[in-house]
Amino acid sequence: MARDNATAAAALLDRQLDADALRDATEHVARPLAGQDSLVRTQAMFIFRLGAEWLGLATSYFDEVVEPRAIHALPHRREGVVRGLVNVSGQLTLCVALEQLFQLGVARPERRRQSLLGRRLVVLASQGHRTAFEADEVHGEHRFDPASLRAVPSTVAHSMANFTTAVLPWNDRVVGQLDAELLFHAINRRLG
Template identity: 45%
Template structure:
């Protein structure tokens, strides 16, 4: 099946499910979700990612090793950064279709991004962030809420953020250790801290993060 045909089919399925009665809507998305959530990881997945990150520094020049780039974003009051190596795109907010019998808190449901159905997760839940703080304070920056898509060897994952700053390039030597005041859940995924515009930004470890996501959607 061509990419164009596959996209058309996915859009047709979603349109039919949304227009259908509530019961049929749940059944349709449950069936689609099972295919997304139950797909097996390729045997070489771990090995490929380990090789990728292990060899990355070996092929960089000495100057390039001192610089890196990450996308900075905000969830609640937490400013975080994730390597550009795993970022795919930033899109407008999308409707999240919840999944029946899926109540672990991390998996929110599925979303349609450019005709592709993606599993949508809650970074706030995964990282233990109080995402409602900004809402309680009527934070005007909620107008900048976005849907972020990150790529993996075996697919893509989406999650919502309250704000996206964009790409930030930094010197590796400027990174600071993670302070003890950072929450336990966040610190377990944070490899270092960036100082940006007077703010403290937690630099997330993409390998640990992707492993945790795999476990939660398995």
């Protein structure tokens, strides 16, 4: 019985299609899918919070997100952007204070359970180098249509506006999209 089914299936798949059936099948496959345009234009950013500011960076720069851990201060580096070294997955990683770089206040808004993860150590990777920072709250990856990005309003603090390329409306909030190249350049400049 199984052999008869296999023979019948092979005969069905090996049959010749007539010209009309072949044309209909070609038209069906060539027809665009509903919503395909939005799939092509979809981008992703990793969303996190520093103080009261929600920020996002392209997901390609995120290496891992882990529980907060001890940060070991470096000699003669007690102030500024460099916080010290942190052990992440057995690798010593430079830890920076992005809130210092962006000159954000220390005001902490009321914590909402909207996020997937609370305070976390976020590890970025760029050109073979890893850098970590502490985020007050982590949402994670968010996909969006690039057409939904808006210009940075003039009300954004000047120091923050320097690093922000656009803003994204998200969950009744506004997320500042960070310029990754400028961010890493500013961090590297502070290391010297």
